[in-house]
Amino acid sequence: xxxxxxxxxSIRDRRAVRFPKPDVPLAPLPENLVRDHLPLPExxxxxxxxxFTRLSQLNHSIDTGFxxxxxxxxxxxxxxxxxMARLPGFAAVHPLQPEExxxxxxxxxxxxxxxxxxxxxxxxxxxxxxxxxxxxxTGVLIICAYHRSRGDSRRVKILIPDSAHGTNPxxxxxxxxxVIQIPSDTQGNVDLEALKQQCDDTLAGLMLxxxxxxxxxxxxxxxxxxxxxxxxxxxxxxxxxxxxxLGIVRPGxxxxxxxxxxxxxxxxxxxxxxxxxxxxxxxxxxxxDFLPAPIIDIVDEGSEEVPPLxxxxxxxxxxxxxxxxxxxxxxxxxxxxxxxxxxxxxxxSVAEHAVLNANYVMARLKNAYMLPYDKVCMHEFVLEGHWxxxxxxxxxxxxxRMMDYGLHPPTNYxxxxxxxxxxxxxxxxxxxxxLDEFVEVMLKIAEEAHTQPELLKTAPHKTPxxxxxxxxxxxxxxxxxxxxxxxxx
Ligand SMILES: *Cc1c(COP(=O)(O)O)cnc(C)c1O
Numbered sequence: 001x002x003x004x005x006x007x008x009x010s011i012r013d014r015r016a017v018r019f020p021k022p023d024v025p026l027a028p029l030p031e032n033l034v035r036d037h038l039p040l041p042e043x044x045x046x047x048x049x050x051x052f053t054r055l056s057q058l059n060h061s062i063d064t065g066f067x068x069x070x071x072x073x074x075x076x077x078x079x080x081x082x083x084m085a086r087l088p089g090f091a092a093v094h095p096l097q098p099e100e101x102x103x104x105x106x107x108x109x110x111x112x113x114x115x116x117x118x119x120x121x122x123x124x125x126x127x128x129x130x131x132x133x134x135x136x137x138t139g140v141l142i143i144c145a146y147h148r149s150r151g152d153s154r155r156v157k158i159l160i161p162d163s164a165h166g167t168n169p170x171x172x173x174x175x176x177x178x179v180i181q182i183p184s185d186t187q188g189n190v191d192l193e194a195l196k197q198q199c200d201d202t203l204a205g206l207m208l209x210x211x212x213x214x215x216x217x218x219x220x221x222x223x224x225x226x227x228x229x230x231x232x233x234x235x236x237x238x239x240x241x242x243x244x245x246l247g248i249v250r251p252g253x254x255x256x257x258x259x260x261x262x263x264x265x266x267x268x269x270x271x272x273x274x275x276x277x278x279x280x281x282x283x284x285x286x287x288x289d290f291l292p293a294p295i296i297d298i299v300d301e302g303s304e305e306v307p308p309l310x311x312x313x314x315x316x317x318x319x320x321x322x323x324x325x326x327x328x329x330x331x332x333x334x335x336x337x338x339x340x341x342x343x344x345x346x347x348x349s350v351a352e353h354a355v356l357n358a359n360y361v362m363a364r365l366k367n368a369y370m371l372p373y374d375k376v377c378m379h380e381f382v383l384e385g386h387w388x389x390x391x392x393x394x395x396x397x398x399x400x401r402m403m404d405y406g407l408h409p410p411t412n413y414x415x416x417x418x419x420x421x422x423x424x425x426x427x428x429x430x431x432x433x434x435l436d437e438f439v440e441v442m443l444k445i446a447e448e449a450h451t452q453p454e455l456l457k458t459a460p461h462k463t464p465x466x467x468x469x470x471x472x473x474x475x476x477x478x479x480x481x482x483x484x485x486x487x488x489x
Contacts (some may be wrong), residue, residue, distance in 0.1 A: 009051060010041035016048060042227035058464050060408045062272075066434055070380045070411035070423025071165065071213055073243050073265035074272065080341060081268065081334035090333050095325035097271040109326065110296045112336045116261055119196045119339075120239070120348070121252025122282030123317075128323040128334060130466025132240055135260025135279030136171040136207070139409040141319045142283060142290045143205045143234045146414055149290075149317060152232070159228075161190050163214055163415045168238060177204055182420055185418060188216045188373045190224050195367075199223045199231035209238035211378035213415040214421070215358065217244070225255040234258065242266040243427070244355055244378035251282075258283045263328075267335035278331035286333070288386035304417045332489075353428035354379040357435060361426050364439045372418050380425035382418050393449040395420040398454035401448065404462045405441045 043051070060067070067074035085091065093105050114162040129135040140158070142466070147155045158177040160168045162184055169179045180198055185191045206228045211217045218224065223236050237251045237259030243266045245251070251259050263278040264271035271277055283291060294312035300307040342350060355378055362381040366374065370384035385395025399409030399422070411423035426435055449453050460466060 002255065008328050009043055009047055012056055014042045014044050014047070016043060016045040038454070041481075043349070059273075062270075065358045065406055066426075066428050066430060066438055067408040068410050068424045068438065069272075069408060070215075070382070070425040071170060071240060071414070072271070072411070073240075073262070073379075073425060073427060074408075075243070075265075075268055075427040076429035077268050077270045077334075078341065083339045084337040085262045085330050085333040087349065090247055090329075093329075095329075100309075103310055105329065106296055107417060108336050109329075110298070110310050110334050111417075112339070113296060115336075115339050116280055116282055119246065119250070120242075120259060120261065120282040121250030121253075121254075122259070123285040124288035124291050124295070124323075125282045126280070126295055127280045127320070128292045128327045129260065129279040129281055130258050130323050130328055131264075131277035131391065132238070132262040132279040133167040133171060134322065135262075135281045136238065137168055137174060137317070138279075138281050138292060138322050139236050139258040139260060139283075140175045140177065140205075140207075141322075142281075142287050145290045145317065145319050146234065154202050155233070157198070157202045159198050159206040159233075160205050161208065161212065161345075162417050163188070163212045164207060164209055164211060165240065165414075168209075172207065183322060184214075187219070187375070188212065188214045189218045189220050192220060192223065192227070193315060195224060195227055199227055199233065203233035203234060204232045205230070205234040205236055205257075207238060207304075209241060209243050210251075211380075213241075214382050214410070214418070215241075215244075215377040215380035215423075215425075216373060216375065217378055221254055229255065240265055241379065244351055244380075245349055246351040246470065252284060254334055256284075257447055258287055260413055261337040267329040268338045269334040270337075271308075276328045276331060278328040278335070280327075283481050289317040290319055291315045291327050292322045293320060345385040350428050351379070354426075356432060357426040357488060358424070360432075361424060361435055361439060365442055368443050369422070379427070380423060383422045383424065384418060385412070385422040386418050386420040387408040387449060390453055393453050393456055395422050397443055397459065398422065399455075400467060401456045401459040402441065403443075403446050407438060407441060 017282060059396040061077055062074050067194055089104055089109055095101050101104065113127060117123065118124045126138065129138050154179050157180055159180050159182050160172065161182045171180050175350045181196065182194050183191045206224070209222065210221050228235050234257040235255065237256035238261040239251065239261045242261060246266065260279045260280060262280045263269045263280065269278060293314035295308060295315060298308045299311035299313065300309035358377050358379050358381055362377055363370065365383060367387065370387070372382065372384055374416050385398045386393060397411050402409050414423060426438070445456065458467060
């Protein structure tokens with residue numbers, strides 16, 4: 001036996017499937033394809049089902065518990081979205097079908113484009129990008145194409161606040177731009193003086209997350225945008241935090257030139273565990289011609305008797321295609337359903353309740369934990385996970401201890417400008433009872449940190465595996481525990 005087997009449940013010659021006797025003459029296999037032993041687990045159907053069902057139950061999920069993972073907007077995924085995505089007319093459509101044969105799907109994509117325009121205050125939208133990060137890349141390439149189209153080839157510099165998500169500098173660097181970090185001021189806003197110093201005729205633009213990753217709405221946002229525009233730069237909006245703004249503020253109205261949406265955050269399409277995301281990009285009127293090709297449009301208005309015909313259209317100065325076929329179509333159906341189910345008023349109440357929930361939890365925790373920016377937050381807030389009088393305890397220990405209470409930990413050590421950051425985003429889909437339960441656990445852990453710190457240092461105690469060496473666990477992944485019966489032979 002050379003390879004260790006994945007599964008110690010295997011029993012030699014156990015089978016889930018037995019093939020019928022062949023009704024055609026047997027033919028010999030080529031010599032080089034013959035194996036006298038295949039090191040695969042041998043299991044019955046019931047073994048397999050129980051194994052995977054048990055594994056699925058070891059996972060924390062939004063369907064099984066509270067998931068306050070900041071910046072990720074782990075809101076509940078309504079099941080009606082799934083039902084709609086499984087309608088055969090959507091689920092079985094092939095992207096290479098002729099346009100006339102997929103009018104329903106094109107109509108859905110067109111309407112989603114129109115709604116995202118309306119929600120974000122933009123003149124055009126592409127649905128192509130596969131996630132927020134790819135939306136950023138698309139947006140930055142559009143900014144570059146815009147400057148190039150005006151013969152403005154000196155603009156090579158992009159400004160990124162120090163609170164930004166790591167994808168911002170990464171996508172800018174991939175686009176060939178020079179990334180310059182802008183500090184935050186004591187209020188967590190973009191430092192205006194530092195910003196002004198960088199605004200010259202080499203400025204391509206600024207990437208701005210508002211509310212930022214501290215969960216704070218930048219009070220100077222209009223001033224920031226004016227300064228960048230006056231220097232000839234464009235403003236990219238990182239729309240990952242749209243959950244705080246839905247129906248209240250339209251980034252396009254603030255002067256944001258281009259922004260991505262994360263359908264898998266704001267519009268409740270499932271994420272985590274590596275599932276597909278979707279990062280549509282909205283642009284202001286002066287950038288519509290640069291959108292990736294194709295976008296969905298009405299290609300024939302029709303008449304009273306004939307419905308309009310939807311099809312693919314290439315913007316005249318397009319940066320080209322950024323994703324194969326039409327993007328993550330299944331996510332479009334889910335986001336479309338979510339938006340239709342809520343309607344305009346409902347979407348506004350999503351943002352209002354997300355902000356209310358975050359402020360409620362923050363207010364109840366701020367005496368027990370250090371709060372670096374003590375002001376009204378938006379849909380999330382950041383605590384410091386350490387205390388001067390409990391020096392051995394770190395944010396990671398708090399998070400591990402939360403797992404013992406059946407809670408998913410918040411985002412740890414991000415944003416980078418807050419020491420021992422614990423970034424908490426309750427979302428609007430949690431009840432007051434759930435929030436209170438969470439608060440009680442957090443207060444209990446704060447007390448434990450002072451009275452029994454070793455309880456935190458060695459947590460988790462109640463999970464299937466205890467404290468892992470996080471570096472080794474990633475580099476040297478061991479998926480099986482125990483010894484395979486086959487290996488023992
Ligand atoms: C999630 C997130 C991104 C990246 O989006 P993905 O869809 O994960 O690629 C960018 N910026 C912020 C602030 C985010 O929270």
